[in-house]
Amino acid sequence: MKKILIQLDTDPLPSTFDRVVAVDAGADEVFSYGGVTPENVTPLVHGAIFTRGPDELNHTALFIGGSNVAAGEALLAKVTETFFGPMRVSVMIDSNGSNTTAAAAVQAAARHVDLQGLRALVLGGTGPVGHRAAQILAAAGTQVRLASRSLGRAAETCVAIRSTVENATIEPATSTDDDLTQTLDGIELLIAAGAAGVQFLSADQWQSLPSLKVAIDLNAVPPVGLEGIAVTDKHADHAGKLCYGAIGIGGTKMKLHKTALAHLFDSNNLVLNTTAIAEIAAEIG
Amino acid sequence: MKKILIQLDTDPLPSTFDRVVAVDAGADEVFSYGGVTPENVTPLVHGAIFTRGPDELNHTALFIGGSNVAAGEALLAKVTETFFGPMRVSVMIDSNGSNTTAAAAVQAAARHVDLQGLRALVLGGTGPVGHRAAQILAAAGTQVRLASRSLGRAAETCVAIRSTVENATIEPATSTDDDLTQTLDGIELLIAAGAAGVQFLSADQWQSLPSLKVAIDLNAVPPVGLEGIAVTDKHADHAGKLCYGAIGIGGTKMKLHKTALAHLFDSNNLVLNTTAIAEIAAEIG
Amino acid sequence: MKKILIQLDTDPLPSTFDRVVAVDAGADEVFSYGGVTPENVTPLVHGAIFTRGPDELNHTALFIGGSNVAAGEALLAKVTETFFGPMRVSVMIDSNGSNTTAAAAVQAAARHVDLQGLRALVLGGTGPVGHRAAQILAAAGTQVRLASRSLGRAAETCVAIRSTVENATIEPATSTDDDLTQTLDGIELLIAAGAAGVQFLSADQWQSLPSLKVAIDLNAVPPVGLEGIAVTDKHADHAGKLCYGAIGIGGTKMKLHKTALAHLFDSNNLVLNTTAIAEIAAEIG
Numbered sequence: 027m028k029k030i031l032i033q034l035d036t037d038p039l040p041s042t043f044d045r046v047v048a049v050d051a052g053a054d055e056v057f058s059y060g061g062v063t064p065e066n067v068t069p070l071v072h073g074a075i076f077t078r079g080p081d082e083l084n085h086t087a088l089f090i091g092g093s094n095v096a097a098g099e100a101l102l103a104k105v106t107e108t109f110f111g112p113m114r115v116s117v118m119i120d121s122n123g124s125n126t127t128a129a130a131a132v133q134a135a136a137r138h139v140d141l142q143g144l145r146a147l148v149l150g151g152t153g154p155v156g157h158r159a160a161q162i163l164a165a166a167g168t169q170v171r172l173a174s175r176s177l178g179r180a181a182e183t184c185v186a187i188r189s190t191v192e193n194a195t196i197e198p199a200t201s202t203d204d205d206l207t208q209t210l211d212g213i214e215l216l217i218a219a220g221a222a223g224v225q226f227l228s229a230d231q232w233q234s235l236p237s238l239k240v241a242i243d244l245n246a247v248p249p250v251g252l253e254g255i256a257v258t259d260k261h262a263d264h265a266g267k268l269c270y271g272a273i274g275i276g277g278t279k280m281k282l283h284k285t286a287l288a289h290l291f292d293s294n295n296l297v298l299n300t301t302a303i304a305e306i307a308a309e310i311g
Numbered sequence: 312m313k314k315i316l317i318q319l320d321t322d323p324l325p326s327t328f329d330r331v332v333a334v335d336a337g338a339d340e341v342f343s344y345g346g347v348t349p350e351n352v353t354p355l356v357h358g359a360i361f362t363r364g365p366d367e368l369n370h371t372a373l374f375i376g377g378s379n380v381a382a383g384e385a386l387l388a389k390v391t392e393t394f395f396g397p398m399r400v401s402v403m404i405d406s407n408g409s410n411t412t413a414a415a416a417v418q419a420a421a422r423h424v425d426l427q428g429l430r431a432l433v434l435g436g437t438g439p440v441g442h443r444a445a446q447i448l449a450a451a452g453t454q455v456r457l458a459s460r461s462l463g464r465a466a467e468t469c470v471a472i473r474s475t476v477e478n479a480t481i482e483p484a485t486s487t488d489d490d491l492t493q494t495l496d497g498i499e500l501l502i503a504a505g506a507a508g509v510q511f512l513s514a515d516q517w518q519s520l521p522s523l524k525v526a527i528d529l530n531a532v533p534p535v536g537l538e539g540i541a542v543t544d545k546h547a548d549h550a551g552k553l554c555y556g557a558i559g560i561g562g563t564k565m566k567l568h569k570t571a572l573a574h575l576f577d578s579n580n581l582v583l584n585t586t587a588i589a590e591i592a593a594e595i596g
Numbered sequence: 597m598k599k600i601l602i603q604l605d606t607d608p609l610p611s612t613f614d615r616v617v618a619v620d621a622g623a624d625e626v627f628s629y630g631g632v633t634p635e636n637v638t639p640l641v642h643g644a645i646f647t648r649g650p651d652e653l654n655h656t657a658l659f660i661g662g663s664n665v666a667a668g669e670a671l672l673a674k675v676t677e678t679f680f681g682p683m684r685v686s687v688m689i690d691s692n693g694s695n696t697t698a699a700a701a702v703q704a705a706a707r708h709v710d711l712q713g714l715r716a717l718v719l720g721g722t723g724p725v726g727h728r729a730a731q732i733l734a735a736a737g738t739q740v741r742l743a744s745r746s747l748g749r750a751a752e753t754c755v756a757i758r759s760t761v762e763n764a765t766i767e768p769a770t771s772t773d774d775d776l777t778q779t780l781d782g783i784e785l786l787i788a789a790g791a792a793g794v795q796f797l798s799a800d801q802w803q804s805l806p807s808l809k810v811a812i813d814l815n816a817v818p819p820v821g822l823e824g825i826a827v828t829d830k831h832a833d834h835a836g837k838l839c840y841g842a843i844g845i846g847g848t849k850m851k852l853h854k855t856a857l858a859h860l861f862d863s864n865n866l867v868l869n870t871t872a873i874a875e876i877a878a879e880i881g
Contacts, residue, residue: 041639055334056625073327073329313619346609354663357613358612358615371616
């Protein structure tokens with residue numbers, strides 16, 4: 027029986043990126059849909075759960091993608107609500123690559139430092155990738171500072187993460203203060219996940235931090251958020267700090283994306299969201 | 312040479328149900344199109360008939376689906392009109408599953424009773440499934456009563472069936488009379504194919520009919536049209552009557568759908584509509 | 597690793613013709629997109645170039661099609677502009693079949709006459725197929741007369757061809773003069789590529805030309821541009837002239853289309869436009 031992945035994309039034209047990766051991950055057939063919304067998704071889910079026998083449903087799976095992460099989350103909520111009893115298939119969400127990127131970044135750090143008890147700062151922490159990276163770190167026992175231009179929005183994201191992660195140690199900060207001394211104090215891991223073209227720190231600002239061990243910048247196009255990091259950096263050494271750029275974590279992200287897709291066909295009841303994808307990243311190592 | 316099925320769906324997003332079944336029926340490639348209309352289908356048909364040699368055209372086929380049965384029928388008319396001479400491919404229509412559901416229901420009955428000369432009542436007989444079930448029964452020599460809320464519309468459907476089936480024995484009836492005694496009198500087979508949520512008969516009304524042998528309700532969601540039938544009933548016994556619910560005939564419908572699709576690739580000149588699909592159901596048995 | 601062809605079609609529903617041919621040419625997966633424009637194509641190209649390793653990118657390719665040739669050319673310009681450095685995949689353009697039709701027509705002639713120094717007249721020379729046939733002939737060293745109803749537009753197309761083909765010998769002419777004696781004088785090859793239903797020359801006009809050796813008419817539906825040629829003519833003899841109709845060159849066009857598609861996967865840096873497709877036609881012979 028062929029493994030069918032149904033790609034539900036919230037953009038009008040379904041992502042070729044997600045589609046190529048699905049083929050390379052071993053899906054025999056990829057059904058690609060664009061313009062999918064909570065309003066039109068129900069028959070697409072019914073077709074997935076009503077066509078094969080209950081013990082064959084692990085051969086059908088759903089993938090939610092698209093550039094808009096909030097639209098993807100709304101779609102996931104509707105999809106899982108449409109399942110009932112044993113009538114369900116596994117589903118993965120990776121809108122805008124946010125889950126695999128965040129999990130791959132955290133996993134890159136975990137190869138060099140123990141996340142448990144580590145002091146980490148996530149810049150651009152209210153965006154899709156920053157939010158997810160902070161959440162994964164908090165779940166791993168890291169002491170997280172989540173920074174945004176707006177302290178209020180940073181605080182809101184911290185509340186959201188605390189509601190998801192039991193015993194999270196996370197506090198908000200602003201990334202735009204003239205004096206970032208206190209925010210940066212004692213930081214061992216730095217992850218920059220801001221918008222394109224926004225520089226958070228000069229090279230001197232982060233390279234002069236004595237406590238800093240690992241610095242990761244997730245901007246794929248220069249200028250990046252941490253001046254001096256190259257997009258291709260992969261455990262590169264800058265002033266004694268281990269550094270990664272977006273392309274430098276790309277191999278891990280890609281492997282994680284494919285491994286997670288392959289897991290979808292292990293059973294018919296998986297929901298691969300941020301937490302589950304981070305667990306798969308940890309297994310890959 | 313790969314077997315290609317071109318799915319022409321009248322809904323904006325082509326059905327995942329029809330697509331999964333096509334894959335499981337052995338199509339090597341399924342090309343899925345949504346929003347297909349008589350106005351835009353011509354180039355899609357040309358691409359099917361002008362790409363492979365005349366003796367290879369049985370490797371390409373068309374499937375017409377979508378939730379709107381009338382739109383599907385209009386599309387089929389345009390598709391077959393576009394063929395000419397040997398330049399044609401086989402085509403199947405099963406909009407809203409109406410042909411396979413109707414044929415599977417009749418076939419379920421045929422396993423227990425001889426359709427020839429049988430007295431049958433089809434409730435909800437002017438809807439897509441009811442109309443088709445009545446047509447298939449009439450073609451098998453059954454004496455059909457076709458009931459609807461409106462006697463006028465029931466009569467119109469009877470006229471349509473008589474124009475399709477030579478020597479049909481079919482008469483209209485109303486399903487909403489206070490006294491259904493005459494309509495129910497002598498009925499041996501009862502098929503309820505009404506809209507969701509409409510109860511035609513109480514359990515007592517149909518279970519007390521001495522002549523009744525088989526009762527089939529095609530509503531997939533309770534409440535069903537014949538009180539007391541469960542959607543999962545499959546030759547279940549209720550008060551001495553053999554009963555089927557929608558899920559109970561689902562296995563037959565699914566097998567029929569796949570078998571019909573597989574037949575499309577036998578030659579390049581089949582038109583699998585209600586009559587042909589019922590013949591395939593009879594062959595499956 | 598599977599060979600993936602991404603079909604970028606400028607029409608709302610992507611061509612089934614191009615899709616069937618892609619499958620038959622050996623693409624393992626065809627991703628079909630309709631309604632593709634320069635404005636929405638960038639993420640589709642990114643997904644093609646960012647998903648596989650640099651030395652695997654020859655397993656992914658793009659095909660640009662659709663009924664509007666100008667829209668296809670604009671899309672090709674945007675697609676190639678999106679590539680950078682080694683981040684590119686091979687791409688073929690054959691909007692409305694214009695490149696493969698023109699190249700197949702010229703190749704049909706080349707089997708019978710030496711194109712170098714030949715005197716050819718292309719009627720309907722400003723349309724997509726005529727323009728391309730004239731360009732291919734000019735590149736082969738043919739002395740081309742390019743005729744249109746408007747001498748001005750014929751002259752513009754000649755300028756365009758001279759800017760593409762070094763040392764082109766090409767001059768404009770009108771196809772509607774009362775006296776075509778001078779335009780037809782000495783012509784050895786005649787290609788008619790006009791709009792449907794337009795007759796350029798009566799049978800007597802072209803069959804009485806003593807110099808004429810080969811006559812090709814590319815209209816798929818009668819009436820054709822050169823009276824007396826049948827759409828199925830394939831090196832048919834009419835009054836001592838070798839003649840081809842649209843269907844008569846169809847086999848060559850089809851073989852060329854498939855061969856060009858297969859070439860896309862040879863490397864990741866091919867741009868198969870008119871010139872490259874004509875070269876492949878010449879290799880096929």
